[in-house]
Amino acid sequence: MAVRMKGCYLVKPAEPTWNGFQSLSEWDQTGLITHVPSIYLYRPSQKWSTVADITNTLTQSLSRALVHFYPLAGRLRCLPGGRLELNCNAEGVLFTEVEFDSELDALGDLSPSSESCHHLAPVVDYTRPIHELPLLVIQLTRFSCGGIGLGLAISQAVVDGPSAMHFFSEWAGLARGEQLKTTPLLDRKCLRAGDLPLGSPCFNHVEFDSPPILVGQSNCNEERTKETTVAMLRVTKEQLKKLKRIANDGRDSKTTRPYTRYEMLAGHVWRCACKARKHSKEQATALAISVDVRNRIEPRIPISYLGNASFDVTANSSSEDLVSKPLSFAANKIRETVEKVTNDYIWSSIEYLKNQKDLVKFRDLQYCTFNEGPFSGNPNLSVVSWLRLPLYGLDFGWGNEVCMTHSCDIDGDVFLRSDPSCKDDGSLVVAICLQVQHMDSFKKHFYSDIGRLFDDMDLKGLS
Known part of the structure; x- marks a missing residue:
């Protein structure tokens, strides 16, 4: 070309x-x-x-x-x-x-x-x-x-x-x-851009700690060098219904609300990635979650705000627990992490960062070096939801686009977005980047686990 x-x-x-x-x-x-x-x-x-x-x-x-x-x-x-x-x-x-x-x-x-x-x-x-x-x-x-x-x-x-x-x-x-x-x-x-700190943070902000690395390794350098590939996985409305049933199996409906699309789908991706990566039982793993705080902070920030009003927090678990326990365990880990992002927690995180003399180390925790870009890879993931973003229909006067795509080329990067080719039938697309050696296994678990777990639930209901 x-x-x-x-x-x-x-x-x-x-x-x-x-x-x-x-x-x-x-x-x-x-x-x-x-x-x-x-x-x-x-x-x-x-x-x-x-x-x-x-x-x-x-x-x-x-x-x-x-x-x-x-x-x-x-x-x-x-x-x-x-x-x-x-x-x-x-x-x-x-x-x-x-x-x-x-x-x-x-x-x-x-x-x-x-x-x-x-x-x-x-x-x-x-x-x-x-x-x-x-x-x-x-x-x-x-x-x-x-x-x-x-x-x-x-x-x-x-x-x-x-x-x-x-x-x-x-x-x-x-x-x-x-x-x-x-x-x-x-x-x-x-x-509070440019302001001096007002006091000490009120919470322990583990999201700024170094993410887990593979057991037996001292850094992520080796993982960064491994070849990656990208998959665009469609999840139909029927498959989402199955996941919803799986995630909510055993949930106390009187005390807890059903899991959201993000909670159950991100939890499913997290479990499947741990299986595909064949982690050891003691392997720690984190899932980074981007939370839009515009409606969580007081006073509220309008949607027209030009800047970063999305706050990254991390859900943490062992791979053994994620794999051996039901999907509801992973979904609940994600829910607990998101729910802690309250108004007080948001302001506390700002104060925490304002009290730091050097912020370069926080960029380095996630991105290692300026030239190499982000790394949320093995044993971790970053799952970003674009389900509510108006990604499609960008008309400059000659009609809407026939195709829209985006970058996703770092191990562990995951994006959830709607599927415009399916005419609003409720289907979603999971764009995921993993190391080549893990992708086939991940796709197998991603689809077969829905059917297998769903069948298990049906048998349970008939017993």
């Missing part, structure tokens, strides 16, 4: 914006500095006559959007003690144009780890100093059939999933000729 660069330039806000340094919140500080890419593919449209029409529509509307979302046109800089600061200097968003000599339908496999997916995603050069890295990088890909691909890569140090989708949807609306629907909240003081 031949790829040709056709243009590369910076898109800046269409009007003068506030210029200065903005403090990041503690959760921004401990998040990824790397970018999360997502890719949207569009078939040829009669609403554009030339390639220039597409480029002009995208760049002009982007320039107008950046007037409202001007922090995204800035750059990060490092401060003493490992903290980061946002320089709102309107330096701009990097916009590149490339050309493929193939048709859209010839792409074939568009799994997150495929070669085609990597060609369609914007490239960020992390060898450059952090103050030179754009926070948003966009790649417009032209296909020989007239179709286009739009690759969007945004820094996780300045936004979370809801923030990113708010920006993308507003940009698309402006491209369609509409007015801005919701002005973003740019004040990070709602999470």
Whole structure:
């Protein structure tokens, strides 16, 4: 597949914006500095006559959007003690144009780890100093059939999933000729960004401890080097019903509510991963959970907040307990972890981080080094739910995308999302990255365990 660069330039806000340094919140500080890419593919449209029409529509509307979302046109800089600061200097968003000599339908496999997916995603050069890295990088890909691909890569140090989708949807609306629907909240003081600590934390924040490593190893370096692969596993509405019955078997319905889709599905993935990885009985394992605190914190943070308002917590267990005990055990571990994220716990975590002199070590706990990216792999997992994010229907004036995909190429990364190809029939997609040596076993357990456990329950009910 031949790829040709056709243009590369910076898109800046269409009007003068506030210029200065903005403090990041503690959760921004401990998040990824790397970018999360997502890719949207569009078939040829009669609403554009030339390639220039597409480029002009995208760049002009982007320039107008950046007037409202001007922090995204800035750059990060490092401060003493490992903290980061946002320089709102309107330096701009990097916009590149490339050309493929193939048709859209010839792409074939568009799994997150495929070669085609990597060609369609914007490239960020992390060898450059952090103050030179754009926070948003966009790649417009032209296909020989007239179709286009739009690759969007945004820094996780300045936004979370809801923030990113708010920006993308507003940009698309402006491209369609509409007015801005919701002005973003740019004040990070709602999470006490830049403030001094007020006191000591009230809770023990184990989520900031080093994650478990394999028994007999002293670090995760060896695991990081092993080849990985990605699977996109569809879970039908009927299979979800089976999992619901399995997870709630034996639950006291008078005192506890049924397990949610996330609790039972994440628990199922966790158990299957432990089986596939063939952990020893004494192996400790953790599952990282991203909790959106917008409706959990007081005062509440609006959905329009531009920043990281998602808090990572970890459920912990031994692999032996997860494998030997029923699914309800794993689901309950996840529920207990999420439920502890109360208003008091959230503010306590902020105070805990504010009391730290060096925050680099917290980024290193999860991500090891800046250049290597995140690692939540063997024996651990990170299960992120995108079930409520408006991932689909990004219309820039020529209709909705025909395909949307995203990055998932680190061992242990798991994403739950809806399946747009199934016309809202209740099906879900589990995107998971595991080491090659574990994936076949994981898929076998993932599907067979639902049927086997379900049959066991039916027999139990007949006895």
